[in-house]
Amino acid sequence: MKAVFQDLYKKYHQDLYQFLIYMTKDKEQAEDLVQEVYIKVLKSYHTFKGESSEKTWLFSIARHVAIDYFRKQSNKRKRILDFFDWGERGEQLEDQSILPEEIAEQNEEVRQIYHCLDKCSLDQKSVIILRYIQSFSLKETAETLGWSISKVKTTQHRAIKALRQLLQQEYGEEGNIQ
Amino acid sequence: MKRGWNNQRVEENLRKLPAINDKRPEDQLYQKVVEGLQEETDRKNKRSWKSWLIPSLATLAVLVLIAVISQSALRMDHFSSQEDSADTYSDESSVNNDQSKVMEEKSQSGSSLPADQSESADEEAKLTIAEEPVSKAVYTGNEKSTVLDVSVPIEGTGYLVPLAYQTENTSESIESTLNRLDDLLDSEVAGLPANLLQGVTFEVDKSNGTAIVHFPAEYAFEDKAFTGNVGTVLSRLFLPLNINHVKLQANGKQGIPVATKGEVIESVPLKEPGNYVYKVYQQQEDTPAFLAAVPVAIDHDIEAAFYEMRKEEPDYDLKASIPADVAFRVQKYDKHVSVDLSGPVANDQKTLDMLEAMMMTAKSFGYTKIEFNMAENRIGPYDNLEEPIEVPDGINGQ
Numbered sequence: 001m002k003a004v005f006q007d008l009y010k011k012y013h014q015d016l017y018q019f020l021i022y023m024t025k026d027k028e029q030a031e032d033l034v035q036e037v038y039i040k041v042l043k044s045y046h047t048f049k050g051e052s053s054e055k056t057w058l059f060s061i062a063r064h065v066a067i068d069y070f071r072k073q074s075n076k077r078k079r080i081l082d083f084f085d086w087g088e089r090g091e092q093l094e095d096q097s098i099l100p101e102e103i104a105e106q107n108e109e110v111r112q113i114y115h116c117l118d119k120c121s122l123d124q125k126s127v128i129i130l131r132y133i134q135s136f137s138l139k140e141t142a143e144t145l146g147w148s149i150s151k152v153k154t155t156q157h158r159a160i161k162a163l164r165q166l167l168q169q170e171y172g173e174e175g176n177i178q
Numbered sequence: 179m180k181r182g183w184n185n186q187r188v189e190e191n192l193r194k195l196p197a198i199n200d201k202r203p204e205d206q207l208y209q210k211v212v213e214g215l216q217e218e219t220d221r222k223n224k225r226s227w228k229s230w231l232i233p234s235l236a237t238l239a240v241l242v243l244i245a246v247i248s249q250s251a252l253r254m255d256h257f258s259s260q261e262d263s264a265d266t267y268s269d270e271s272s273v274n275n276d277q278s279k280v281m282e283e284k285s286q287s288g289s290s291l292p293a294d295q296s297e298s299a300d301e302e303a304k305l306t307i308a309e310e311p312v313s314k315a316v317y318t319g320n321e322k323s324t325v326l327d328v329s330v331p332i333e334g335t336g337y338l339v340p341l342a343y344q345t346e347n348t349s350e351s352i353e354s355t356l357n358r359l360d361d362l363l364d365s366e367v368a369g370l371p372a373n374l375l376q377g378v379t380f381e382v383d384k385s386n387g388t389a390i391v392h393f394p395a396e397y398a399f400e401d402k403a404f405t406g407n408v409g410t411v412l413s414r415l416f417l418p419l420n421i422n423h424v425k426l427q428a429n430g431k432q433g434i435p436v437a438t439k440g441e442v443i444e445s446v447p448l449k450e451p452g453n454y455v456y457k458v459y460q461q462q463e464d465t466p467a468f469l470a471a472v473p474v475a476i477d478h479d480i481e482a483a484f485y486e487m488r489k490e491e492p493d494y495d496l497k498a499s500i501p502a503d504v505a506f507r508v509q510k511y512d513k514h515v516s517v518d519l520s521g522p523v524a525n526d527q528k529t530l531d532m533l534e535a536m537m538m539t540a541k542s543f544g545y546t547k548i549e550f551n552m553a554e555n556r557i558g559p560y561d562n563l564e565e566p567i568e569v570p571d572g573i574n575g576q
Contacts, residue, residue, distance in 0.1 A: 005208055013207075017200035031200065038211045039218065070367050071465065102196040113191045121376070122366050132192035150398060157396040158377050160185050162360075163192075167183045 004045055005038065012055060015134055016062055022129045023066045025118060027100060033069060037062045056143035059136075063126055063144065070122060116166040124159035131156055311530040311558045314469055315537065315570035316342040323347060325572035326355060327414045328363070329471070330370050331407040332459065332494050338407070338471045339370055339459050340414065342572025352419065353382040362576065369465030374403060374411050388423040389416055391446075395429035399436060413448040422448060453477070454542040455486045456535035456573070458497040468574045469535050470496060471542070480515060480543045481508040487535060499535035501528065514566055515545045519552040530558040534573065541569035 016037060021030035040061050048057055103114050117125060126145060130136040131152075142149045200207075316325050324347035329338040341363065345355040355362075357379050365373045377397065381390040391412065398404060412424055425445050428434045433442035452473055459470035472491075476482050487500045500506070504521035517536060523529045533550060540548045547566040555563050 001212075002208065005211065006204070009204055009207070013204075014197070014199050018198050021198050022195070031202065034200065035207065035210050035214060038207075039214045042211065042215060043218070067366060068464075070364075071369065100198050102198045106194065106196060109187075109191050110194050110196075113188070114195060121360060122364050128192060132189065133195050154396045154398050158394055160188050161394065162377075164183050164185060164188050167188065171183075 001042055004042065008038070008041065008054075008058065012058055016058065019059060019062055019129055019134060020066060021100070022117070022133055023063075023125065024069065027098075029069065033062070033065050036065050040065065052143045053140070056140055059130070059144040060146065067122065112167060112171055113163065116163055116170060119166050120159055120162055123155050124162055127152060127155045128159050128163070311525065311527040313530060313534065313559045314574050315534050316344060316572035316575040317568070318344060318571045321347070324352070324419060326352065327418065327572060328356075328359065328373070328375065329407075329411045329414050330365060330373050331403050331411065332371050332470065332496075333403065335494060336406065336410070336473045337494055337496070338410070338414075338454075339468045340471055340573055341468075342575045344572070344575070347419075349382045349384045352384070353380055356380040356382070369461045370468070372403065374407060382419075382421065384419065384421065387421050388425065389421050390425045390427060392430070393426065393428045393434055397428060397434075399428070399434055405436070409446055409449070410451055412446055414451055417448055417450065424448060453483065454539065455483045456538045456542075457487060457489075457491070457499045458531055458535070459495055460497065461495050467531070469499070469531065469538060471538070472496070478543070480510065480540060480545070481506075483539050483543060484508065484517075484536065487539065499532050501532070504532065513545055514547045514549065515540050515543075516549040516551065516566075519550060523552050523554055523557075525554060525557050529554070533557055533560065534570070537567065537569050538573050545569060 013034075017030060017034050020033045020037075021027060024030050024033065037058070041058060048054070052060075099111070099114075103111060106114075117128065120128065123145075127141060130141045130144060131138075136144065138149050138152055141147075142152045145152065147155075318325055323344055326343040326345060327340050328343060329340045331338055343355055343359075343362065345351045356375075359373070359375060360377065363373055365371065365376075377394045379392045381392075383389070393399070416422070416424055423445065425432070426434045426443065433444040435442055453476055454471040455474050455476075456469045457472055458467050460467040472486070474483060474486055476486070484500060484506055488498045488502055490496065490498050501521070504519060504523065506520075507518040509516040509518075523532075536550075537548050547568055549566040550563045552563065555561075557563065560567060
């Protein structure tokens with residue numbers, strides 16, 4: 001088991017962690033989730049048939065782990081809102097995470113993008129991370145998400161448009177960059 | 179120099195997002211993974227231990243119960259035979275009466291054990307049903323509000339999961355709610371199939387009964403989920419709002435391309451959807467359950483519709499909403515239907531889902547009220563089931 005773990009770690013660990021930290025924007029959560037991914041992978045490694053690549057198989061597990069996390073968060077948040085009847089103020093519960101130092105060091109425009117990424121839908125966020133941050137090909141992205149290539153293209157296009165609109169809304173037409 | 183946000187600038191900056199590395203040592207992570215695997219194995223073992231322990235204890239309890247009952251029955255027989263002999267042989271009467279008193283006491287104390295057991299079983303039952311079931315029905319409660327039916331198609335089957343969004347019954351409020359759908363609904367997180375109206379924006383004018391639906395430029399119009407369902411989804415959304423004309427736009431231009439027809443269509447004809455029965459849709463055991471609308475070719479026979487609701491369709495993650503062991507008898511009146519239910523019903527989620535699925539099916543068949551005659555008088559929020567209930571304004575409230 002250790003040899004399998006070491007092999008996967010060497011090939012994919014930092015990319016997996018990166019995917020999960022951009023999905024969750026929370027260092028501790030990403031650490032817990034990446035651990036959960038390995039547990040699931042090691043438990044089912046013998047069932048991997050090689051129909052897709054090892055890489056896309058691993059990332060599709062990571063994505064499902066992230067979706068489960070969001071689902072639990074969403075239920076928890078709903079319970080809190082229902083309990084306190086906070087209504088609109090509940091929106092303030094979002095994005096309380098600390099900015100990772102790697103992002104804090106970037107220019108303002110990159111920081112704005114990082115901030116708005118959280119407001120995209122889960123599908124859009126997944127496509128953006130895989131395509132622009134992880135540099136996955138269209139085929140790899142489609143395999144990971146279990147979609148057709150045309151759906152990846154469509155979602156990617158919508159995601160960029162949604163991000164642009166969010167940036168315009170949040171920071172104005174010009175952005176804040178000189 | 180300042181420049182506006184455009185797609186290229188967004189893409190350039192996305193590529194500049196830095197690598198964020200996990201700085202934990204590999205061995206430390208491996209150790210945690212091994213511990214996690216061990217915990218899972220322990221949990222599994224504990225579960226399997228529980229899985230045989232509970233049935234074993236239940237069997238043991240039944241055996242004890244049978245033993246106690248049969249013992250007390252034997253003693254009762256013995257007691258009556260003692261009484262008989264007391265009548266016959268008066269000389270021995272006082273002794274026998276004494277004996278019979280002892281027997282009676284013993285028999286009473288014997289019978290008290292099953293009573294205790296049945297009390298503890300009642301306690302257990304109370305604990306298991308303590309969680310109050312949650313209603314999926316939506317009632318507006320006033321004229322000023324309305325319910326928007328945003329139906330999410332289940333693949334290309336014509337099956338839908340309707341979602342109900344309550345809003346003020348004005349063009350502005352309806353339009354504003356519809357234009358926030360992308361924020362309000364993340365179908366994947368909610369455990370639902372893809373939302374057909376994702377990325378779509380709306381203009382609504384109730385005064386002349388029209389709406390304009392704007393599709394984004396890259397929308398997959400050739401997708402079967404779109405071609406097979408768009409008419410129904412828009413009809414279910416707009417017809418109850420008295421909006422009868424829907425114009426379609428894509429990328430800011432009139433009309434949308436329909437590959438299957440090789441033409442551009444500028445408006446979609448709305449028509450009253452046919453009759454539906456409602457079943458329980460749940461993607462996985464740990465995702466939320468919804469009531470899904472399944473189209474049926476049944477015209478007036480609501481009893482036949484209720485029989486349809488007993489059928490499972492696992493290929494589409496649909497479970498029967500009326501359990502096979504619940505029997506029903508239906509009486510139809512003009513706009514009102516009365517249902518006698520018998521079988522295992524309780525104030526739990528399964529029964530509440532069944533009642534609300536029957537209410538929505540009755541609504542689809544044109545009934546405005548439904549009455550349930552059953553052993554329980556209160557299920558979830560319905561606290562007087564003897565009275566007819568208005569059918570809901572919407573289902574799967576969001």
